[in-house]
Amino acid sequence: xxxxxxxxxxxxxxxxxxxxxxxxxxxxxxxxxxxxxxxxxxxxxxxxxxxxxxxxxxxxxxxxxxxxxxxxxxxxxxxxxxxxxxxxxxxxxxxxxxxxxxxxxxxxxxxxxxxxxxxxxxxxxxxxxxxxxxxxxxxxxxxxxxxxxxxxxxxxxxxxxxxxxxxxxxxxxxxxxxxxxxxxxxxxxxxxxxxxxxxxxxxxxxxxxxxxxxxxxxxxxxxxxxxxxxxxxxxxxxxxxxxxxxxxxxxxxxxxxxxxxxxxxxxxxxxxxxxxxxxxxxxxxxxxxxxxxxxxxxxxxxxxxxxxxxxxxxxxxxxxxxxxxxxxxxxxxxxxxxxxxxxxx
Amino acid sequence: xxxxxxxxxxxxxxxxxxxxxxxxxxxxxxxxxxxxxxxxxxxxxxxxxxxxxxxxxxxxxxxxxxxxxxxxxxxxxxxxxxxxxxxxxxxxxxxxxxxxxxxxxxxxxxxxxxxxxxxxxxxxxxxxxxxxxxxxxxxxxxxxxxxxxxxxxxxxxxxxxxxxxxxxxxxxxxxxxxxxxxxxxxxxxxxxxxxxxxxxxxxxxxxxxxxxxxxxxxxxxxxxxxxxxxxxxxxxxxxxxxxxxxxxxxxxxxxxxxxxxxxxxxxxxxxxxxxxxxxxxxxxxxxxxxxxxxxxxxxxxxxxxxxxxxxxxxxxxxxxxxxxxxxxxxxxxxxxxxxxxxxxx
Ligand SMILES: CC(C)[C@H](C(=O)O)[C@@H](O)C(=O)O
Ligand SMILES: CC(C)[C@H](C(=O)O)[C@@H](O)C(=O)O
Numbered sequence: 151x152x153x154x155x156x157x158x159x160x161x162x163x164x165x166x167x168x169x170x171x172x173x174x175x176x177x178x179x180x181x182x183x184x185x186x187x188x189x190x191x192x193x194x195x196x197x198x199x200x201x202x203x204x205x206x207x208x209x210x211x212x213x214x215x216x217x218x219x220x221x222x223x224x225x226x227x228x229x230x231x232x233x234x235x236x237x238x239x240x241x242x243x244x245x246x247x248x249x250x251x252x253x254x255x256x257x258x259x260x261x262x263x264x265x266x267x268x269x270x271x272x273x274x275x276x277x278x279x280x281x282x283x284x285x286x287x288x289x290x291x292x293x294x295x296x297x298x299x300x301x302x303x304x305x306x307x308x309x310x311x312x313x314x315x316x317x318x319x320x321x322x323x324x325x326x327x328x329x330x331x332x333x334x335x336x337x338x339x340x341x342x343x344x345x346x347x348x349x350x351x352x353x354x355x356x357x358x359x360x361x362x363x364x365x366x367x368x369x370x371x372x373x374x375x376x377x378x379x380x381x382x383x384x385x386x387x388x389x390x391x392x393x394x395x396x397x398x399x400x401x402x403x404x405x406x407x408x409x410x411x412x413x414x415x416x417x418x419x420x421x422x423x424x425x426x427x428x429x430x431x432x433x434x435x436x437x438x439x440x441x442x443x444x445x446x447x448x449x450x451x452x453x454x455x456x457x458x459x460x461x462x463x464x465x466x467x468x469x470x471x472x473x474x475x476x477x478x479x480x481x482x483x484x485x486x487x488x489x490x491x492x493x494x495x
Numbered sequence: 496x497x498x499x500x501x502x503x504x505x506x507x508x509x510x511x512x513x514x515x516x517x518x519x520x521x522x523x524x525x526x527x528x529x530x531x532x533x534x535x536x537x538x539x540x541x542x543x544x545x546x547x548x549x550x551x552x553x554x555x556x557x558x559x560x561x562x563x564x565x566x567x568x569x570x571x572x573x574x575x576x577x578x579x580x581x582x583x584x585x586x587x588x589x590x591x592x593x594x595x596x597x598x599x600x601x602x603x604x605x606x607x608x609x610x611x612x613x614x615x616x617x618x619x620x621x622x623x624x625x626x627x628x629x630x631x632x633x634x635x636x637x638x639x640x641x642x643x644x645x646x647x648x649x650x651x652x653x654x655x656x657x658x659x660x661x662x663x664x665x666x667x668x669x670x671x672x673x674x675x676x677x678x679x680x681x682x683x684x685x686x687x688x689x690x691x692x693x694x695x696x697x698x699x700x701x702x703x704x705x706x707x708x709x710x711x712x713x714x715x716x717x718x719x720x721x722x723x724x725x726x727x728x729x730x731x732x733x734x735x736x737x738x739x740x741x742x743x744x745x746x747x748x749x750x751x752x753x754x755x756x757x758x759x760x761x762x763x764x765x766x767x768x769x770x771x772x773x774x775x776x777x778x779x780x781x782x783x784x785x786x787x788x789x790x791x792x793x794x795x796x797x798x799x800x801x802x803x804x805x806x807x808x809x810x811x812x813x814x815x816x817x818x819x820x821x822x823x824x825x826x827x828x829x830x831x832x833x834x835x836x837x838x839x840x
Contacts, residue, residue, distance in 0.1 A: 205557040237682045238655075267720050272612045288633075288650060294685055299654045301689035305633060335733070337568075337582045341638055345645035358599070367740040374719060374744050375612050392737060395712040399719050 151184055154214035154416075155241075156191035159236060160425025161435035162220025168437035168487040169218060170206045171446040172461060175494050176448060180457040191243070192222030192236035193425075202239025206435075208246055217247065218444060219420035224427045237437055244284050249411035249418050250311070251318040252282040252390065256397040256407060259466075265402025265477065268374065276377045277398050279326065281319040282390025283410055286311045287341075289387045299319075307340050307386065312348040317383035318412065320356045329381035333369045333389055345386065354391040366393070370488060373397055398422050404478050406469075407434030408443035410450050411457035417451045433482045436474040438451065441465055441490060464493035496529055496797055499761075501536035501552065501588075504581060506772025506780035507565025513782035513832040514563060514789040517806060520839050521793060525802040536582035536588070537770075547584025547744030556761060561796035562592065564765035569772045583837065589629050594756035594763050595656070596663040597627040597735065597781060600789075601742040601752060604811070610747025610822065618690075621722045621745050624671065626664040627735025629756055631656045632686075634732045650686050652731065657693040664729035665701045674726035676707045677735055678714045690731065701787035706728065711738070718742055743767050750781030750821050751814075753788035755795050762796045764788040778827045781819040786810055786835060793795055809838035 155170060157163035161193045170186050189207040191196050199206070202222075211217045232238055244427040258266055258276040266273035291304030318334070323330040330347040336342035346363055364372065366389045372379065373396055383395060398407050402473040407422035421439025430437050442465060449458030468489035473479035481489065500515060502508035516530050522529040534552040535543045544551070547567075556562045557815030567581040577583055602623040603611055610617035628674060659675070668675040677694040681687035691708055696704045709717065711734045717724065719743055743752050752767035766784025774780050787810060794803030813834035818824035826834065 162569040230639075231634075232685075235682065241683070267614060267617045268612055270612050275718065289683055291647070296685040296688055300651065302636070302649060302651040303684045303686050304647060304649055306645065309644045335736075337573075337580065337647045338586070338634055339643040340577075340646040341648050343577075343641055366616075367736045370715065370737050371744045371749075372742040391680075391712045391735075392715050396719065396741070398714040399716045403714075 151182065151215040152213070153184060153186045153447070154217045155186050155188045155209045155221045156217065157188060157194070157456070158191050158220040159193040159224050159426065160221055160224040160427045162192070162222065162425055162432040164430070164433070164435045164483055165421060165437040165440035166220040167217060168483060169359050169440040171487060172232060172441050172446070172490055172494065173309070173444045175491050176457045176461055179460070179494060180454060181458065182452065182454060191219070192239050193227050195239065196227065196236065202234070202236050203242045204396065211243065211247060214416045216416055216447050217418045218447060219418060220425060220440065221423060221425040221427045233326060235418050241289060244411060244418065245290065245414055247411070247418055248285060248414035250283060250285045250413040251315045251411065252284040252394070253322070253412065254280040254282065254394040254398065254407065254412045254422060256400055257279070262401065266400055267402065268377070268400060269272060271401060272377065278377065278380045278388060278397055279322055279382045280394040280397055281315065281382060281384045282394055283311065283315040283386045284414070287387035304389070305339070307341050307344055309344065309348050311343055313352060315349065316349050316352050319382050320359055323359045323382040324356060327381040328358055329360050329362070329366055331380050331383045333364050333383060334394065335366050338364070349384065369393060370396060394422070403436070403476055404439070405474070406438040408439050409445050410443070410446040412450060417447070419447040419451070433484060435483050436476050437471050437487055438465055438469065439470050447456035458495050459495060464490045467493040496527070496560040498529060498531045498792070499555045499562045500533045501531070501562065501564045501569040502533060502539070503536050503565040504538040504568055504569050504769065505771055505772045505775040507567065508780070509780045509828050510766060510782040510785035511563060511565040511672045513828060514785040516832060517786050517835055517839065518789045518792070520836050521728040521802045521806055524805070524839060525799060527797065527799065527802065536564070537584050538569050540584065541572065541579060541581065547579070547581050548587040550802065554830070556588065556592060559761045561588050561761055561792050562763045563792060564763060565785065566766065566768060566770040569791045570705060581650070586634060586761065589756060589763065590635065591746070592756070593759035594622050594697055594765055595628060595630045596660045596756065597608050597629040597739070598667070598757065599625040599627065599752065599767060600741040601625070601745055603746050607746065611745055612747065613722070613745060618745060623722065623725045623742055624667055625735060625742055626660065626667060626727060626729045627739055628660040628731045629636040629657065630758070632732035650684070650733070652686050652689055654693050656680065656695050657690055658697060661694050661697050661729060662729050665697065665704055668704045668727040669701060672726040673703055674705050674707070674708055676714070676728045678709050678711050678728060679732035680711050680739065711816045713734065714738060715741060739767070748781070748821055751783040751787070751820070753784050753791050755788070755791040757795060758780060764791070764792040764796070778829060779820050781821050782828050782832055783810055783814065804837060811834045813840040
């Protein structure tokens, strides 16, 4: 299989390097034929090619079996015009891959409750999967524009767009604890009404899944008050951006969280954390999120769930052994990665 | 002064009743001439007049010196067409009052850290004021619509709309701890770009206020991870809906939180909590949010800060004495209200 690797900016190159080494090891152990090739993306691509998602990279990702991304962005590009920002490249990449379903698991692992900002009795046992629509909604809706004294964006969803991402969420719920919470703002937005109706109709096809609807404001509260109440959480692009970041603080470290974006093209795997410019180049970035994204790649893109699980277990061992400083350990990125590799072999 | 009281639905009538009694007592003690009159609103008005914001009520609120609202909504209206929903009445009311700045203070009071879902060391000392734009953005933007297979809404802001609510936030920051955090999604939305630019320009006029910008997803995380980092938080209508609800869980009980909506017309005061249909009629609703909203009314609408503070102190005493069951006490709504009244006289 052919993996396009987009290291990106900040700590992106360091953590993807670690993930690629783990992927290579897993390939060796599980007899997989893997080829990883790196391509410029994000701010790094802006510097080298003048565009955040250059043609060369676009061609490569569309031919790949899966895409592994590090992280993008940095303060130096914050004031650039929209077309010359790393984030724009990310949005174009998601669109090009037609990766409409973003899956973000967030678990509070037993024994790690102490890292959560929530009280241990609230955090204990949290295990949610956010399914965020990723190629529609207000992120891509037109008309959009910025004038001298006014700006406008359009939130728009079609029934098929809602349905296909909802299907992913229902399937996931069926394989998990059978509970789906769909989030919208149907009491104010027409888009929310369409969302709610579409999900309710699809629910007929999944009698084994218990469906609940929540308004986004109430959901933000409940995720903090009673996070263990939830299993799979389905929502649109903008609300998903906010809620998946919110859910990701529950385990206490962004650094450990992976994500997968699935759709009609090659799937995209990336850690949840950002490019963390302040940590870049210091050799102490936590590569866990990137390595667990590689594990999701093995499971979802290459259909090698066994290899994916082995990587997850190796990571759990390494975390128990000596984590990176963000989790109170002393391991460097390099040392931590070696621990994972040793556990894997 | 003439106060239009809109009890609304669920526990709305019970908590506004308590607040009106406290207002009357404060008027007596501080020599204020107050007249309170009740008008149908929300679901109650739908039942009585066929519209959530009837003409009679519209006339009254526009003539009033201030409006005190309970809560609205309930499951029986969830599937009604948009025009026949309690929420639509609320949006029309805000618009009619031109109440463009919604102020929601959220404090973790000393000694009450134990009620917060956050660890006490994270919750201790939280004291934020969310300033939410309330009459623009995607709540009111056009075009909007719902077809058979598609729905759309428009997020739109003009520079003057951003400026006037930002001014309220800068003024509040100046009188508080001099720190303003403006929240947008400028890395994706043009509306966010306009928001950020407008706030940055206005910042020149407030050299004593330290201004910081955050993306809404990052802000949702930071509010949970490091809530004490923030003082005044300024944002648009939709993000404000989400973030103010999120902030409101930090103290551990929605029931204690008031809000004020200020603008060009009479100001609107309402507790943050909803209509809680499951609690309605049981005599145990916590009236603290409504009573503290009445305190904000005294301070902001009637310019009687002294009376407002006295009510706040009376509430603090009553909370220390015996709160309602949601806060672990045994007081009924009636008993709690009497405690406040006794502390006030
Ligand atoms: C960087 C940004 C464009 C992106 C988003 O808003 O989708 C990020 O926040 C994310 O969630 O992956
Ligand atoms: C009831 C609803 C229309 C309202 C809103 O979204 O503004 C509520 O959530 C609020 O925050 O006051």
